Amino acid sequence: MSYVAIDWNKLEDELDKHTWEKLTSQFWLDTRIPVSNDLDDWRSLTDEERDVVNKAFGGLTLLDTLQSEEGANVMRDAVRTQHEEAVLNNILFMESVHAKSYSTIFISLNNNRKIEEIFEWTNSNETLQYKAKRINDIYQNGTPLQKKIASVFLESFLFYSGFYTPLWYLGNNLLPNVAEIIKLIIRDESVHGTYLGYKFQLGYNQLDEDEQAEIRDWMYELLYDLMENELLYTEEVYDQIGWTNEVKTFVKYNANKALQNLGFEPFFPDASAEQVNPIVMNGLSTDTTNHDFFSQVGSGYLMGNVEAMDDDDYDF
Template sequence: MVDTYYKAINWNKIEDQVDKATWEKLTSQFWLDTRIPLSNDIDDWRTLSDTEHTLVGHVFGGLTLLDTLQSQDGIEEIRKDIRTQAETAVFNNIQFMESVHAKSYSSIFSTLNTAEEIEEIFEWTDHNEFLQKKAEYINEIYKNGTGLEKKVASVFLETFLFYSGFYTPLYYLGNNKLANVAEIIKLIIRDESVHGTYIGYKFQLGYNELSEEEQSKMQDWMYDLLYKLYDNEEKYTHTLYDDIGWTDEVLVFLRYNANKALMNLGQSPLFPDGNAEDVNPIVMNGVSTGTSNHDFFSQVGNGYLMGKVEAMKDNDYDIGREKK
């Protein structure tokens, strides 16, 4: 018999059932921005002030940059440290959906903004000091970090750093405005929930193989990184929200999501006011990723052709490790 040169993937003999479960969840959640009737939000858009228009544009510009980073560089780097063949397939799906996310923001821009406004949004995005620093911090780890460090950076990005931007559409959704724009954001949040939980699970597998001394060093490194990211994110949040007066509430929301990122990594929460009850309840209600009750022909919700799919829960990938 000839020696094996290239190994075919066998989905009937899976090394880690979490890979199969995640693949099934992600594929059942598949969506495209072209099915969301964004033009139905134009009337709401016209009621918003110039300050609000600028905020929404800059928020989505920042999210576009981060999803571009994740789709073009982040997942590519994380995929270099896979444990199983099926994990590659899962990351292929994740990478594609990150590209869908990045494109979705341009669909929002083309619907709500003029050509001049879109140009300003991307000019701001490409030159905002704190947004660029955020991308640099994460990408430097992608380029130079260990496999475990890359996973930490990815979880912090998807479960924490995105949420300074997500706050805005969730707030408007809670106030019955921009429902279709928010529908896209809820679809993205639903994807990111799975991505962060899955990559956090893969981190925990590797982390549990470390010695106690190595685990301690890794913990110190990730908490130091979180402090650095939070310090920059606080400054970024001020640039976005000071003019509209939402900064303090957004920072609470960020601390809540920073704690969730740590939980995805199997670590203890850091911020004492980072609990769900501390967050604006209007925004927390929007975080729910259930299917919207939209009519299929008039306003396609995030349940189109997919059935009900729930976001990952914190304990979905509990691998029996005692939290420190």
């Protein structure tokens, strides 16, 4: 066996290089964002509101941990190109950055005892554990196409029940630095979900009609199962502050986006962009504020002026 050196000047799929450049230009670290500047806002929230934020971020930590340990890693055996594997390596690392970022938020806003309580809840909550185990079972035992479906559902759908909280507060001029981290994460996840959805479509389009029908039926069965659990999870987290119905609409909206990433039509008619809270939809924009917190950490750090990938980026 001889090893083959990767040649980025000879590409089988231009999108691999495009995605690599997009992701590397978006590189960021949580330590550059002064989350502790949000302490006054944090103290102004009620105990119930702080509990919702902590639980939402605990759930996100668990899912990003799963993605960093298994998500992109289990797809390496089915890569089409060496460049695709390089992109997966980048995705794997950034999922670790995402998972660590929530700890930065926790330590900036909570005491050690409260942080321990957050992780105890995260590691024992049944609905949260169910979706992590359901996705990981597919990662360990599914086909390459099933793994891509599971990953896109996680990146483009299941994360968003947790993202709703900081986007709502951002729209109400609260917790801007916390929201900045979340918007950076959303910007990454937008690329991850779209890229893996594109790779799914390449494989799906090579199947015959019967095989396509089989994987499609499997996908919708998974969607129903995950959505049923996600709506229960949303109730557990948000009932205490009365946001449950709004968050459920947002969750369904993002499930539709996940289906679109995979090349399918939206499924939930009661969850269009117009039906989502406009404050949250505005915050969902993946442009970041780039406010002058950079001066607090030194002028050597500068975030790239980039945008999330659009559907048109995949037209060659």
